[in-house]
Amino acid sequence: MILGISTSLSQFTVAINHDGELVYHKQSDRKLSGHTGIYELVKEALEASEMTTADIEGIVVDTGPGGTSSVRTGVSFANGLSYSLDVPVVGVSSAELMGIEAHKKYQTPVISLFKSIKGNYYCGFYDGEKLDFKFTNLDTISTYINEEYTDIVLAGHADGITKLANLLTINKTISNIHKVNSITLGENAPALLTNSNKYPILPIPLTETSIT
Amino acid sequence: MYVLGIETSCDDTAAAIVNREGDVLSSVIINQNKIHSDFGGVYPEFASRAHIQNIIPTINQTLKDTSISMSEISAIGVTRGPGLIGSLLIGVNTALALGMGWNKPVIGINHLRGHLRSAELERNEIIYPAMMLLVSGGHTFLAYMPSKFEIKLLGETRDDSVGEAYDKVGRMLGLDFPAGPIVDRLAKSGTANITFPRPLINQALEFSFSGLKSAVARYLASIETPVTEDICASFVDAVMEILIVKCKRALKKYSCKSLVIVGGVAASPQLREGAKEICDERGIKLCLPPLKWSTDNAAMIGLATWDYIDKEMYITPTPISRLPLTEF
Ligand SMILES: [Zn+2]
Numbered sequence: 001m002i003l004g005i006s007t008s009l010s011q012f013t014v015a016i017n018h019d020g021e022l023v024y025h026k027q028s029d030r031k032l033s034g035h036t037g038i039y040e041l042v043k044e045a046l047e048a049s050e051m052t053t054a055d056i057e058g059i060v061v062d063t064g065p066g067g068t069s070s071v072r073t074g075v076s077f078a079n080g081l082s083y084s085l086d087v088p089v090v091g092v093s094s095a096e097l098m099g100i101e102a103h104k105k106y107q108t109p110v111i112s113l114f115k116s117i118k119g120n121y122y123c124g125f126y127d128g129e130k131l132d133f134k135f136t137n138l139d140t141i142s143t144y145i146n147e148e149y150t151d152i153v154l155a156g157h158a159d160g161i162t163k164l165a166n167l168l169t170i171n172k173t174i175s176n177i178h179k180v181n182s183i184t185l186g187e188n189a190p191a192l193l194t195n196s197n198k199y200p201i202l203p204i205p206l207t208e209t210s211i212t
Numbered sequence: 213m214y215v216l217g218i219e220t221s222c223d224d225t226a227a228a229i230v231n232r233e234g235d236v237l238s239s240v241i242i243n244q245n246k247i248h249s250d251f252g253g254v255y256p257e258f259a260s261r262a263h264i265q266n267i268i269p270t271i272n273q274t275l276k277d278t279s280i281s282m283s284e285i286s287a288i289g290v291t292r293g294p295g296l297i298g299s300l301l302i303g304v305n306t307a308l309a310l311g312m313g314w315n316k317p318v319i320g321i322n323h324l325r326g327h328l329r330s331a332e333l334e335r336n337e338i339i340y341p342a343m344m345l346l347v348s349g350g351h352t353f354l355a356y357m358p359s360k361f362e363i364k365l366l367g368e369t370r371d372d373s374v375g376e377a378y379d380k381v382g383r384m385l386g387l388d389f390p391a392g393p394i395v396d397r398l399a400k401s402g403t404a405n406i407t408f409p410r411p412l413i414n415q416a417l418e419f420s421f422s423g424l425k426s427a428v429a430r431y432l433a434s435i436e437t438p439v440t441e442d443i444c445a446s447f448v449d450a451v452m453e454i455l456i457v458k459c460k461r462a463l464k465k466y467s468c469k470s471l472v473i474v475g476g477v478a479a480s481p482q483l484r485e486g487a488k489e490i491c492d493e494r495g496i497k498l499c500l501p502p503l504k505w506s507t508d509n510a511a512m513i514g515l516a517t518w519d520y521i522d523k524e525m526y527i528t529p530t531p532i533s534r535l536p537l538t539e540f
Binding site for chain 1: 261298529
């Protein structure tokens with residue numbers, strides 16, 4: 001069984017994939033969950049799906065971008081569980097999770113936008129296979145997109161993508177994908193775990209300093 | 213049986229394995245002094261980032277350093293507060309996950325109780341009733357302890373902690389962070405020829421250090437060729453007089469069998485000397501943690517965990533940045 005955990009945005013998410021099937025998924029508001037809510041949610045998930053920690057064969061955890069403290073909540077929990085159970089853990093970006101979902105729907109390159117401090121944005125570029133990142137302002141991002149793409153789908157921060165769309169001269173589609181989807185996380189968890197080459201390095205949250 | 217202690221309340225990532233008697237089987241501390249040195253203090257965002265990278269390697273090394281098996285670990289004790297929320301939540305969530313994976317109870321520990329118990333590591337013993345002076349980068353207070361589990365706060369600082377005052381003065385003088393040991397060392401070769409104020413010295417058991425820090429800043433601004441050693445000596449003189457006067461006053465009011473001095477500043481040789489004089493005078497026991505357990509560490513958290521086990525206080529940890537001394 002593979003456990004998926006995401007705490008980067010305003011929802012805490014847990015998903016369980018068993019033999020390639022999504023068997024459990026739940027989202028809970030971050031404010032209600034608090035700093036240790038992910039522990040409660042994982043406990044609940046195991047009970048509801050009648051499994052124990054011994055069934056966990058791998059963990060996929062969202063490394064952001066997102067709220068710095070909340071991303072760390074999920075990543076530190078996932079790393080601790082991976083270490084104590086001696087099972088692999090891999091990090092996946094919230095941008096990739098949104099990209100996967102949008103790409104499945106539109107079959108077009110996707111950008112996932114996240115608001116950061118001082119008017120800057122994290123921008124993930126997903127082409128259906130891999131993810132690239134930029135951390136800069138909307139003007140620079142839009143110039144880059146106008147030069148590199150002919151069609152693009154916009155996901156992520158709702159106000160941000162509306163503003164970005166106004167700066168784009170290419171074909172663009174504003175999606176209604178603004179957050180990590182627990183079903184996407186659960187359904188793609190096995191592929192994310194096997195495709196990743198990051199194991200056995202423990203995931204650390206994404207920050208502007210880790211994006212060049 | 214043993215306890216695994218985990219500490220991430222401020223800038224050090226620490227883990228330790230401790231038995232009920234206070235023997236420390238292993239202890240690993242990864243400090244971030246290098247990172248914070250550039251800022252002259254702890255920068256919370258960098259602290260959290262370093263904790264998440266260091267915590268699993270720290271715990272892994274702690275377990276590797278001993279030959280005990282998982283079945284010999286009774287519980288995991290983790291600091292739940294007080295401290296930086298972004299740092300605490302990394303320790304707490306890691307501990308909860310380890311507890312889930314290893315099937316061990318996870319207990320939230322008050323960092324301040326950890327400091328208190330640091331004086332009993334390596335089989336030292338506090339004799340109650342005791343007077344406790346906690347002096348660190350984050351805290352400064354006096355408390356009376358009629359017994360191991362009863363604690364009465366007598367006075368705390370109204371502004372900066374002693375450790376903060378040391379660090380800020382060190383920064384003004386261009387010294388490295390943490391500045392405490394350097395200031396103490398320089399003070400020894402200087403002369404206390406500058407009269408700095410002793411804020412609140414006549415006022416009961418409250419402390420204040422921001423006026424002293426400002427006086428050092430004013431002095432530095434007013435003089436052309438300051439002598440660093442003399443400034444350190446005069447500053448340390450003022451700090452020690454304040455601490456010693458307050459301890460004496462507290463001991464006059466509450467009759468005690470020991471004086472316990474814990475926290476990073478308890479490593480100060482000047483404070484150790486002054487405290488020894490008080491205790492010799494009154495014929496009471498001076499309880500000081502071994503030097504390496506004065507600053508933040510996980511061995512003290514591990515030893516404190518046994519108190520919670522004995523009292524059956526299995527507190528599910530939630531990070532709390534302002535956790536009072538009197539709470540468990
Ligand atoms: Zn401390």
